[in-house]
Amino acid sequence: MERQFPKNVRQIGNVSDEPKIYMEDYVDTYLNQLRMKAIDSPIAALLTGEIVEQEGQAVVYISGALQIEAVEVAGTEIRMDEEIWKRTQEERETHFPEQEAVGWCMIETGHPMGLNQGVGELHKKLFEKENTVFVWRDALETDEIFYACKYGELMQMGGHYIYYERNPTMQSYMIRTRKENGVTPSELVEDRAAKNFRSTVRNKKNYREQRQSSRFSYAMSVSLVVVVLAIGISTMNNVDKMRSVQKSLDMLSMSIGKTEETNGTVKEAENNKEDKQNQKNKTEEKTVDNKADSKGTENRKKTENEQQKTEQSTATGKQAQEDYYTVQRGDTLDKISLKLYGTANHVEAICKMNGLTDGNLIYIGQKLLLP
16 A cells, blocks of 8 residues: 555645655654754764655655764764664664664754765765755754755755654654653743643633623623513504503513512521631631640641652652653643643653644644653
């Protein structure tokens, strides 16, 4: 069966060039994680996937990536030991056995223009197939450039796609290597998207409460208007009936006033009765508390503290057993953090773990790596 183009994609740049390049979201996240390690020295990664032809176009799917142990940059020359390249290929066969090497990525500080010659020579040495890809990323900025091998030369591409689909192979590899990449929840800030969402919810709640307080009066007003229209139309030309309508309206207004007054009186009486009962209960509780043994109070506090510690330990244990979380309908990063950790302070760590720059870009069924 011929492979179909991904439906859930995000376009970056101008994608009119060929080959069409599709990078899976987990691969993009993994390369972003390597940026922190590449600040001091350049890091290279092997890109895996497949190169196919769809609808008469060459298409490159990048669905896996793994770090190459060591790459040396000397001036405009890039060196990679043959033994290291051999071990990298063996690692690809171990972790991505059904994928082929479709290119490589280099992460460093600076700009690749000075390394064009060295990159081109190394690419020809490692990859002989047409349409293989080279990706350059800046370790300090979000800049990146995609190249494709066409007619024996690396040519810069105008853009590419990020696509989203199930990728358990890459996800498993990231879980195994996340400690090496320094992915920890050490720097936590509140997710702005989640904060704005909570603010919107609060505003809507306040608005509903304000509307609810005037709902009864609004309903009575509508009923009164309907009565006036119904009677007024049928008695428009009859003076006597118009007087009867006026009398009916006066009686209806008086009845509404009495009803509201009665409701207010009953409510006030109920409130007074409730206040007296609360005061009586407080008096009785105070008497009982004065007679209670102080030792019993200390035992109760101790029991409550132990129970709270047990619940916190249980929640922490449950969180530690899970390596990733599947997004459900109605989930936000804030809800996920509260559900798994009991606090919203892990939202930024989840974003960092999954390479999310916008907390709203999560979808149902997406598997999020957990810090």
